Amino acid sequence: MEPVSKIFARSPTLQTVLMVENFIDKNSGEYKKTDLFKNLPRKVMWQTFQVIMEYLENSLRIAYDNEGYVVYIWNPELYEKIKDRPAIKL
Numbered sequence: 239m240e241p242v243s244k245i246f247a248r249s250p251t252l253q254t255v256l257m258v259e260n261f262i263d264k265n266s267g268e269y270k271k272t273d274l275f276k277n278l279p280r281k282v283m284w285q286t287f288q289v290i291m292e293y294l295e296n297s298l299r300i301a302y303d304n305e306g307y308v309v310y311i312w313n314p315e316l317y318e319k320i321k322d323r324p325a326i327k328l
Contacts, residue, residue: 248285249286249289250286250289250290259290265277266310267303267307300312
């Protein structure tokens with residue numbers, strides 16, 4: 239198990255998560271993971287970036303295409319339309 243200090247050193251702030259998510263949304267499909275990291279508007283530690291990317295992928299906000307480009311897939315408007323349908327379990 240990792241020491242607690244290392245776990246917290248890589249814990250991103252909400253502001254950082256939102257910055258990365260918004261950058262991906264605006265540049266969807268333009269960058270692979272490493273290039274995305276290098277082009278962020280603010281510098282972030284690689285380990286912190288990795289945590290953010292894992293969170294965004296696990297929460298179904300991003301995906302990777304066949305060539306490895308990061309694509310933003312979250313669609314809040316569609317979610318609002320379908321969330322109350324009885325046939326759909328979210």
